[in-house]
């Protein structure tokens with residue numbers, strides 16, 4: 176299947192804000208911002224990186240809302256020119272740098288909106304990754320809910336039968352692709368892990384996303400009421416620029432290369448022998464988030480809530496906005512963030528659109 180998997184999704188009217196001009200910092204600005212980012216990485220204890228389509232464009236996969244993005248071009252009746260197949264695409268410098276930063280303990284979790292499977296191909300372990308919108312190289316049994324790695328991209332999208340019976344031979348279990356269509360529920364375990372890690376993070380970093388899709392786009396703000404920091408790395412303005420402690424406008428591959436160099440880390444090259452999607456590795460490798468991992472993280476999350484609650488009771492204003500009732504973290508729908516629910520239909524909300532300078 177070509178990377179323009181969007182052709183397989185249902186029609187959907189509101190795709191969010193499209194085609195905003197990209198911005199580039201000067202070389203001096205980039206150097207000083209990278210210095211600040213490295214300082215934040217070195218002083219933070221729980222760093223979570225949120226990735227979007229912008230980290231895969233150098234692999235030849237088009238983004239959605241950039242000047243040459245899938246939805247931007249669709250509006251003009253055009254198709255992306257960048258378009259290799261998912262099977263051919265290999266991880267970028269950013270994917271490989273993230274794996275390295277996780278291995279070296281600088282990054283503690285990665286949350287991706289991307290379905291291209293490039294984090295999987297970079298051999299980032301499942302225990303460090305939530306994939307909120309699915310993965311073209313994963314199939315899931317509709318009975319036991321276990322997930323398995325595929326050696327080729329799924330021929331279907333929208334959670335349809337794609338690969339025969341469940342390898343565990345559970346009663347009548349059939350393998351489905353796990354690619355979300357509009358309005359599908361997000362995968363519960365991935366979302367639970369993502370929600371808790373984003374809240375626990377003292378530093379959330381976003382890479383290559385305009386943060387327009389909910390709930391994914393709002394997760395990087397979950398640490399704000401605990402005085403956590405937010406760094407946004409993107410070419411276009413994003414939905415949450417006003418809340419960022421640092422914004423870097425340049426290519427994410429350049430940012431990650433500079434960060435790793437400053438930290439004295441060598442970014443590994445992609446190695447097909449470590450890629451779980453390659454047929455040489457063992458077939459039907461499982462890719463399920465284990466319930467034990469969720470339970471362990473829940474302990475940390477509950478402890479943080481308890482500590483915040485105690486501080487709030489002691490009258491410290493930092494946690495004024497904290498309430499014990501967090502929104503339900505499962506059963507969220509994927510949809511663009513600008514929803515005018517009062518009218519019962521989807522509509523862009525220009526008030527909250529990504530910051531664009533208005534021309535007079």
Ligand SMILES: [Zn+2]
Pocket residue numbers: 316317318319320321341342343344345348349
């Ligand atoms: Zn099964």
